[in-house]
Amino acid sequence: MRAALISALAAGAAATRPFLNEPDTGIELALPDLAVGALPDLKSMVGLPDFEYAARNYLPARNYTYYRNGAAGEWSYRNNLEVFGRYRLRPRTMVDITNIESTLPTTILGHNFSAPIFISPAARADYGHPDAELNLMRAAAAENILYMPALYAGKTIEQIAEVKADGQVAFQQVYLTTNETATKILFDRIKASDAKAIVYTVDSAADGNRHRAARFGVTSADSDYSLITWDEYKKLSAMTDLPIIIKGIMTVEDAEAAIENNVPAIVLSNHGGRQLDGSPSSLEVALEIYEKDPEIFKKIEVYADGGVRYGADVLKLLSLGVKAVGIGRPIMFSNVFGQPGVEKAIQLLKHEIAIDAGNLGVPDLKKIDASYVKWTPNNWYS
Template identity: 60%
Template sequence: MRYSLITATLASGVFAARPFLNEPDTGIVDALGASFPVGSLPDIKNMNYTYYRNGAGGEWSYRNNLEVYNRYRFKPRMMVDITKVQDSLPTSILGHNFSAPFYISPCARADYAHPEAEINLVKGAAAAGILYIPSLYSHLPMETIAENAAENQTLFAQLYIPNNDTQTQTYFDRAEKAGYKALVWTIDSPGDASRQRAARFDVGSSNVELTRNTWEDLEKYRSMTKLPIILKGVQTAAVAKAAIEHKVPAIVLSNHGGRNLDGSPSALEVAIEMYQEDPTMFQKIEVYADGGVRYGSDALRLLALGVRAVGIGRPFMYANAFGQPGVEKVAQILKGELIGDSANLGVPDLKKIDAEVVNWTPNGWYS
């Protein structure tokens, strides 16, 4: 262990960068021991873990997604009555009510963590009262996932729209028939990704064709479905403005979890760019964001700029190794952190949080 740390430090000097410690310490090894108890977890192979963990290229975008939040320090307000902040936790997403301003982002192949796959995610989301957006590349068909939803549970369907109108119409019809309430069109993956960590374990990308995504296509797709179409993968203020001009109901600021283009901006950086150019954009369109959110304090920085809801991906996928209870536990932790962190920040109402609670000048170790 000591040798590894010394090697990492020397390597960082060669590349003029500090060592990256990979992930926040969850304490799971301390809780369960170096070897997980026999029978308590499915047989999770390196390939399965790598599928969830990997990022594009040298994984700089993945790394930046995690580290960007702590480049911006809070400005806590004291002597504020925060005793009812928990009452402000519920929110609405496209008019649908949920218990908290975060949701389960679309992630493929939940079966890599647990045999029940996406069933744990949809049931866990129902128990927590949060939105779940199944991936088009889920292990289970979208119909099976919807069949396992609770009564009146709201689900959105994530789609990669192919260069084939007949196949696209089929996706739209299936989502409508299954009861999904919105379509989340992923526009940040028009090409294949260079995922070098994944290649070591022969884990490829599900989307390998070059796909046409244009505003003209959006107009065409609107005539093919009754469902609202959300754009996922907005990475500049200019595209956000164009979405407003094209009357898109909602956008997701996202760089695909750092999995597609190394050097792409984090959702927080895009939200800052939007706020600096025109803070009223957040009132003209519903803005959601995902990428690297691991703590309630991360989510608060996004909410402070005007983001309505925050997507969480990998934490839920990893927690699915423990089945539905693991999914519910992540939601419970995040709700608790949002309440506690808001209180410590001096924000008595999450719906009234504003950009003034953060110093938006980058500073510190992470700058």
């Protein structure tokens, strides 16, 4: 009887667990006198979750909500964060990992970068700082990582391109309609901005069901029904000589279809849990691909984003065959500090990737594989 009662209580606790934003790492104890609307010292930011705490305290509720919100009951938003904890690492010891930092550099579509991470497309950076996407582009240049500016940005494509450093590589994200004239004009602007690829978001054929955002009038930037098919992709590809990456792949079948349709690269993503509640995390999709058709990772470059907050999160995705990992909300939150905040967020994640790889016993990041993770879920829920 006692065991049954304990089991029932545990089940109830799991069902009603408190909603997570960032974990408790003592930041509120360290900043007891921080007034609402004030920005803490950048030096007090020691991990990506800290930037959300800072942004929530500093920004007007409307601005913060736009970045923070998810679809419907926000299960997918929460799952993006929690899923990494359901798979345990398998650390190796007695391994020389002293050169791990030198193995972080990678290529994305043939372009060289300092680490296997990138800034994912996220709209309206001006909600966090008046310099908006300019901070993100400059920080990406300073840290030599890829940035994919969003179409619905606080600055124009041209304004963002103006601040690129010499030789800096950026990709441009887009939403598209069936208006071929408008699409051609957009593609010409992207080409003129010297973007090296187009990132076509396909996981938002309809508006996202965002209750939290609706309360503040900050719903989806793209609210129309969209025609997104492989026939449309072929038409789009014929309109530009830039490679068109598909962002928003959530099944192994669609990854296979991307290969069949000569897509150069895909991004596993559920739009940060902002479009369809119940959609899988990128880690779950990467695992599905690894288990059902692992050759996909050899046939096409696979990137992923969603819920990544720690170096170990990046390692789990890389171990399955993902080539580069995108960061969205933490970068937008870090932008409340301006360019220095964005740079620090990138630096913190790079450092975590290196030290976590070292503690995992990975001597060369490019040689990490699925054996470093126990891929049996432990059914952990916060």
